[in-house]
Amino acid sequence: xxxxxxxxxxxxxxxxxxxxxxxxxxxxxxxxxxxxxxxxxxxxxxxxxxxxxxxxxxxxxxxxxxxxxxxxxxxxxxxxxxxxxxxxxxxxxxxxxxxxxxxxxxxxxxxxxxxxxxxxxxxxxxxxxxxxxxxxxxxxxxxxxxxxxxxxxxxxxxxxxxxxxxxxxxxxxxxxxxxxxxxxxxxxxxxxxxxxxxxxxxxxxxxxxxxxxxxxxxxxxxxxxx
Amino acid sequence: xxxxxxxxxxxxxxxxxxxxxxxxxxxxxxxxxxxxxxxxxxxxxxxxxxxxxxxxxxxxxxxxxxxxxxxxxxxxxxxxxxxxxxxxxxxxxxxxxxxxxxxxxxxxxxxxxxxxxxxxxxxxxxxxxxxxxxxxxxxxxxxxxxxxxxxxxxxxxxxxxxxxxxxxxxxxxxxxxxxxxxxxxxxxxxxxxxxxxxxxxxxxxxxxxxxxxxxxxxxxxxxxxx
Numbered sequence: 001x002x003x004x005x006x007x008x009x010x011x012x013x014x015x016x017x018x019x020x021x022x023x024x025x026x027x028x029x030x031x032x033x034x035x036x037x038x039x040x041x042x043x044x045x046x047x048x049x050x051x052x053x054x055x056x057x058x059x060x061x062x063x064x065x066x067x068x069x070x071x072x073x074x075x076x077x078x079x080x081x082x083x084x085x086x087x088x089x090x091x092x093x094x095x096x097x098x099x100x101x102x103x104x105x106x107x108x109x110x111x112x113x114x115x116x117x118x119x120x121x122x123x124x125x126x127x128x129x130x131x132x133x134x135x136x137x138x139x140x141x142x143x144x145x146x147x148x149x150x151x152x153x154x155x156x157x158x159x160x161x162x163x164x165x166x167x168x169x170x171x172x173x174x175x176x177x178x179x180x181x182x183x184x185x186x187x188x189x190x191x192x193x194x195x196x197x198x199x200x201x202x203x204x205x206x207x208x209x210x211x212x213x214x215x216x217x218x219x220x221x222x223x224x225x226x
Numbered sequence: 227x228x229x230x231x232x233x234x235x236x237x238x239x240x241x242x243x244x245x246x247x248x249x250x251x252x253x254x255x256x257x258x259x260x261x262x263x264x265x266x267x268x269x270x271x272x273x274x275x276x277x278x279x280x281x282x283x284x285x286x287x288x289x290x291x292x293x294x295x296x297x298x299x300x301x302x303x304x305x306x307x308x309x310x311x312x313x314x315x316x317x318x319x320x321x322x323x324x325x326x327x328x329x330x331x332x333x334x335x336x337x338x339x340x341x342x343x344x345x346x347x348x349x350x351x352x353x354x355x356x357x358x359x360x361x362x363x364x365x366x367x368x369x370x371x372x373x374x375x376x377x378x379x380x381x382x383x384x385x386x387x388x389x390x391x392x393x394x395x396x397x398x399x400x401x402x403x404x405x406x407x408x409x410x411x412x413x414x415x416x417x418x419x420x421x422x423x424x425x426x427x428x429x430x431x432x433x434x435x436x437x438x439x440x441x442x443x444x445x446x447x448x449x450x451x452x
Contacts, residue, residue, distance in 0.1 A: 067291040071332075073339035098335035101375045105331045106297075109324035113299030133375040141374050144367045149327045149359040 004030040006059070006116035007162075008107045011035055013048030014189045015209055016165055019173050020122035021056055022180035023164045032114060033061040034107050038096075039069025044197045048188040055183055064106050073097050084204070092130070092204065094191055100133035104142050108159065112152045117159050119146075124165040124173065139163050170212025178218055185221035198223045230256040232285070232342035233388075234333045237261055239274030240415045241435055242391055245399050246348035247282055248406035249390045258340060259287040260333050264322075265295025270423045274414040281409055290332050299323050310429070318356070318430065320417055326359035330368050334385065338378045343385050345372075350391040350399065365389050396438025404444055411447035424451045 007029035011017040024031050033056075035049040046063060053061035068074075074081065074096040081093055100123065107119050123134040132138060143161045147153035165173050177184065189209045190199035199206050201224045213220035233255035237243040250257050259282075261275040272289060279287035294300075300307065300322040307319055326349065333345050349360040358364060369387045373379035391399050403410065415435045416425035425432050427450045439446035 062296060064296055065291055065293040066332075068335065070288060070290055071336050071339050073335075095377055096335075097338035098331055098372075098376055101371055102328070102331040102335060105324055105328040106292075109294065109299075109322075109328060110297050112323035113297050132377055132380040135374070138371065138374040141367070141370045145327055145364065145371050146324075148361070148364040148367050150324055151321055151358055154358040 004028055005118060006030045006032060006111075006114055007118040007120055008032045008034055008111045008114070008116050009058075009120040010103055010107055010122070011049045011052055011061075012122075013045035013050075013052060013187060014122075014205075015170075015177070015184055015187045015212075016122035016124055016173060017049075018052045018182050018184070018187045019177035019180070020120050020164055021052065021058070022177055022182045024118075024120045024162070025056055026180055029118060031056065031058045032110065032116065033058045034110055035061070035063045036103055036106065037063050037065045038099075038102075039067065042188070042191055042193050044188050044193045044195055048186060048197060051186040055186055062110065066102060066106065068096060068099070068102070071097065094204065095131055098133070100131075100138070101142065104146075104161070108146050108150065111159065112150050117152070117157050118162060119159065120162045120164070122165050123163050124168060124170075126167065126169045134166075136163065136166055139166075169215070170208050171215035174212050174216040174218055178216075183221075185223075189222075194225060196223070198225045200225055230254055231344060232256045232258060232337075232340055233344040233346055234258045234260055234337045234340070234342050235284075235346040236329055236333055236348070237275045237278055237287075238348075239271035239278060239413060240348075240431075241396075241403070241410055241413045241438075242348035242350055242399060243275075244278045244408050244410070244413045245403040245406070246346050246390055247278065247284070248403055248408050250344075250346045250388070251282055252406055255344060257282065257284045258336065258342065259284045260336055261287070261289045262329055262332065263289050263291045264325075264328075265293065268414070268417055268419050270414050270419045270421055274412060274423060277412040281412055288336065292328065292332065294322060294325070294328070297323065320430065321357055324359070326357075326364070327368065330372075330387070334372050334376065337385065338376050343378070343383050344388060345385065346388045346390070348391050349389050350394060350396075352393065352395045360392075362389065362392055365392075395441070396434050397441035400438050400442040400444055404442075409447075411449075415448075420451060422449070424449045426451060
């Protein structure tokens with residue numbers, strides 16, 4: 001008999017979303033983890049998401065298929081666009097058009113079905129790649145959409161989108177996660193990890209992660225290819 | 227050599243979205259039609275969407291897979307929930323949680339990839355089932371999300387979401403469509419049409435449609451099962 005409120009947590013298999021899940025659990029939510037199979041090149045993400053969900057004993061982990069690879073336009077879904085090894089000027093080619101809008105929409109749909117009013121997403125606007133859909137103002141605009149565009153919202157159940165990491169540096173995130181028992185060895189952040197989850201060490205995501213462990217003074221459990 | 231601006235038009239295979247496509251084309255857009263394969267029970271919708279797209283000679287018709295049937299919670303995706311034959315009080319069981327939010331998100335992703343800034347959706351808030359995500363205020367909130375949550379939006383390309391039907395009655399929609407040459411015999415509105423596109427005649431959607439043709443004074447080309 002659970003009387004905990006339910007929450008939907010978007011988990012990618014990476015460091016940020018694993019920490020977000022840990023925070024939601026600490027805050028007393030019954031956690032429903034949601035991942036997307038969107039044709040990402042780094043397929044091991046989904047394995048890592050499964051490892052993470054399992055390690056936290058979530059109520060349910062669901063993987064939704066969404067054919068973003070059919071839309072193209074991103075180095076993360078289109079194998080003809082190389083993953084950059086240098087931080088690019090402006091918004092990089094690893095940006096997936098409207099990704100967080102799409103993911104939040106699906107999380108919202110599931111939340112409505114299971115009767116959750118809380119959604120968690122591990123966006124951060126500190127040590128990040130400059131994606132527009134990681135910013136607080138975007139999240140608040142989406143919250144408005146959630147409340148206007150659903151039966152639950154119209155009937156008075158106000159959705160809240162939690163972004164517990166948005167103002168934290170990568171080092172702060174790691175320190176929080178360690179305190180909450182996150183096993184970062186299970187997580188995969190690399191945009192071009194191999195099937196075993198070994199990281200390239202050179203993409204944006206690897207560099208932010210490596211630097212984060214260094215600044216946090218925590219041993220980096222990441223397995224690198226080289 | 228096309229110098230027309232591009233637009234993404236959501237088409238379901240139904241009467242409203244076919245009319246919306248006709249209007250976008252008349253307004254001078256190069257039309258990119260987008261449909262969703264979301265595990266809907268009424269699979270013939272996708273065939274009808276193809277017939278409609280073809281009849282208008284769109285630049286491209288794309289069908290995106292999105293696993294909403296895995297989320298459940300609607301008579302339209304869950305075969306254990308019956309499609310009602312009477313208009314229900316409040317928001318009916320045919321409501322699909324967050325459907326238009328999800329569809330608009332995907333349309334937004336595609337628009338960003340192809341360089342379109344105009345999206346068309348055939349929502350109507352007159353002869354409709356009371357779905358919250360068909361209302362003008364929802365659409366305007368989503369427009370805000372589109373402009374905050376995308377690279378194109380942040381870089382100054384303002385997205386506009388067109389809802390040419392929102393204030394029209396079903397009869398008005400049909401009259402506009404007839405004027406623009408829509409072949410409504412190709413469209414399927416029924417929530418439980420058979421594989422040939424023959425309609426049940428009793429669900430909400432059938433009743434609004436039948437009444438619309440009657441009020442418009444136009445011969446109803448719908449093929450009914452009985």
